[in-house]
Amino acid sequence: MSELKGWKEIPIGGMILEAGNAEEYDTGDWRAFRPVFGEGECINCFQCWLYCPDSSILVDVENEEMVGFDLEHCKGCGICASVCPVNARVRKKADEELERNDPRLCIRMIEEGKFQEAGDE
Amino acid sequence: MSKFQALDGNAAVATAMRQINPDVVAAYPITPQTATVQTFSEYVNDGLVDTEFVTVESEHSAMSACVGASAAGARVMTATAANGLALMWEIVYIAASTRLPIVMSLVNRALSGPINIHPDHSDVMGIRDSGWIILMSENGQEAYDNIIQAMRIGEHADVLLPVAVCQDGFITGHGLERVEIYDDADVQDFIGTYEPQWPLLDLDNPKTYGPLDFYDYYYEHKRQQIEAMENATPVILDVAKEFNERFDRDYGLFEAYRLDDADVAVVVANSTAGTAKTVVDQLRDEGLKVGMLKIRLFRPFPAEELAQALSHLDALAVMDRSVSFGAMHNAGPLYLELLAALAAHGVDIPVTDYVYGLGGRDILPAEIERVFRDAFDVAETGEVERKVTYLSVRE
Numbered sequence: 001m002s003e004l005k006g007w008k009e010i011p012i013g014g015m016i017l018e019a020g021n022a023e024e025y026d027t028g029d030w031r032a033f034r035p036v037f038g039e040g041e042c043i044n045c046f047q048c049w050l051y052c053p054d055s056s057i058l059v060d061v062e063n064e065e066m067v068g069f070d071l072e073h074c075k076g077c078g079i080c081a082s083v084c085p086v087n088a089r090v091r092k093k094a095d096e097e098l099e100r101n102d103p104r105l106c107i108r109m110i111e112e113g114k115f116q117e118a119g120d121e
Numbered sequence: 122m123s124k125f126q127a128l129d130g131n132a133a134v135a136t137a138m139r140q141i142n143p144d145v146v147a148a149y150p151i152t153p154q155t156a157t158v159q160t161f162s163e164y165v166n167d168g169l170v171d172t173e174f175v176t177v178e179s180e181h182s183a184m185s186a187c188v189g190a191s192a193a194g195a196r197v198m199t200a201t202a203a204n205g206l207a208l209m210w211e212i213v214y215i216a217a218s219t220r221l222p223i224v225m226s227l228v229n230r231a232l233s234g235p236i237n238i239h240p241d242h243s244d245v246m247g248i249r250d251s252g253w254i255i256l257m258s259e260n261g262q263e264a265y266d267n268i269i270q271a272m273r274i275g276e277h278a279d280v281l282l283p284v285a286v287c288q289d290g291f292i293t294g295h296g297l298e299r300v301e302i303y304d305d306a307d308v309q310d311f312i313g314t315y316e317p318q319w320p321l322l323d324l325d326n327p328k329t330y331g332p333l334d335f336y337d338y339y340y341e342h343k344r345q346q347i348e349a350m351e352n353a354t355p356v357i358l359d360v361a362k363e364f365n366e367r368f369d370r371d372y373g374l375f376e377a378y379r380l381d382d383a384d385v386a387v388v389v390a391n392s393t394a395g396t397a398k399t400v401v402d403q404l405r406d407e408g409l410k411v412g413m414l415k416i417r418l419f420r421p422f423p424a425e426e427l428a429q430a431l432s433h434l435d436a437l438a439v440m441d442r443s444v445s446f447g448a449m450h451n452a453g454p455l456y457l458e459l460l461a462a463l464a465a466h467g468v469d470i471p472v473t474d475y476v477y478g479l480g481g482r483d484i485l486p487a488e489i490e491r492v493f494r495d496a497f498d499v500a501e502t503g504e505v506e507r508k509v510t511y512l513s514v515r516e
Contacts, residue, residue, distance in 0.1 A: 004338075005341075007342070014332060016332055017328045033246040
């Protein structure tokens with residue numbers, strides 16, 4: 001967030017007078033869980049891109065590839081991981097219930113606090 | 122040329138609404154306000170106004186529609202009472218904090234329960250901290266005049282707050298009286314054209330109303346609301362001055378009746394002021410120096426001006442048509458606020474509170490006379506034996 005303004009400097013009533021301003025609001029620091037690529041190979045189906053409520057799935061348009069996550073805006077809701085069909089396939093094949101941070105998944109959700117610890121960067 | 126008409130308070134307000142010709146009215150019928158919107162809906166049906174009349178399924182929806190329409194840039198009015206206002210409550214705050222100059226006629230009625238349709242001020246006291254400007258009216262004429270002034274007050278660029286105009290249900294809401302109705306053209310000329318600064322329907326300049334507002338900016342927006350309230354008092358006086366000159370009236374922040382040389386006085390709001398004036402005249406005829414102060418502006422509360430106007434008294438009695446359960450001395454809100462105002466401005470006079478008229482219990486001249494005679498006793502001793510009296514409640 002840029003420098004905070006005083007009450008005389010901002011529009012009244014909570015109005016936002018510029019369109020397309022959501023990008024300026026860094027919601028990434030709300031995140032408790034971080035989406036991370038796992039071993040499951042991405043098939044570029046773009047389901048995650050379609051469902052992400054924060055437009056935080058980064059796509060290489062030219063090569064039609066899902067390339068990562070916009071961590072400045074991703075709130076860590078995990079919808080990407082929930083709708084990922086590769087995740088579904090990995091879960092079905094496994095004989096056990098998988099944790100949401102299982103390395104076999106395509107999109108894993110790792111606790112922010114444990115991220116460094118896990119050494120997954 | 123203005124003309125005199127026999128109208129009840131609801132019809133007087135409906136007439137003001139016809140003359141104002143708002144862009145949008147969203148309302149739901151509730152006694153004792155029903156006659157206002159019912160009459161106004163006939164004006165819509167008869168093509169006397171250009172208003173989009175939104176019939177809604179509840180008061181919560183009525184105020185929500187008002188918020189949406191006002192944000193869009195429309196001039197918006199509504200009316201309600203008691204439980205209707207209570208159902209609106211959530212959106213009442215949103216209207217104020219979003220800084221939308223909606224004007225609401227509030228025909229005061231006791232809040233349930235037990236269920237009751239008759240007047241007291243428990244409904245309006247529920248929104249005293251909501252950020253609305255609140256004007257009180259003694260009779261239909263004042264309700265009519267206040268509604269017209271409310272448009273100018275709320276829409277003023279330094280204010281931009283919603284305004285509630287109160288009058289007592291049935292007593293004035295349904296009481297037929299002689300009301301001076303001004304020329305339609307004069308009313309239109311007085312209120313002028315509303316030019317919203319940030320209309321949502323200005324598609325070339327898209328904007329956001331009502332976004333998430335956390336610990337980083339919510340407080341700054343509250344500070345702005347405080348500033349708007351600060352600004353409102355001089356605006357209300359300016360608008361009143363212009364109104365007085367144009368329509369030959371005498372509005373201010375409050376009305377002082379035979380108060381200047383009074384030894385004791387009562388403070389009242391709404392219709393009881395009419396009864397109190399009669400009692401003041403009677404007691405004056407007996408040679409007793411009594412006076413009355415009628416609250417016109419309850420929010421913002423003109424504390425300093427009130428303290429100044431009451432400072433010369435030997436004793437003061439406040440008449441509260443509602444009670445603040447569990448507050449200091451289980452007193453009424455008007456007393457509590459006045460007590461604080463007097464103390465804050467160094468006025469050290471004995472003050473007593475008289476809670477009266479709850480649920481529409483009649484207030485008679487003899488009872489107000491008793492309040493004055495009690496005040497003389499207090500003035501004589503300088504001692505307040507009984508801080509709060511629940512007037513005319515049966516033991």
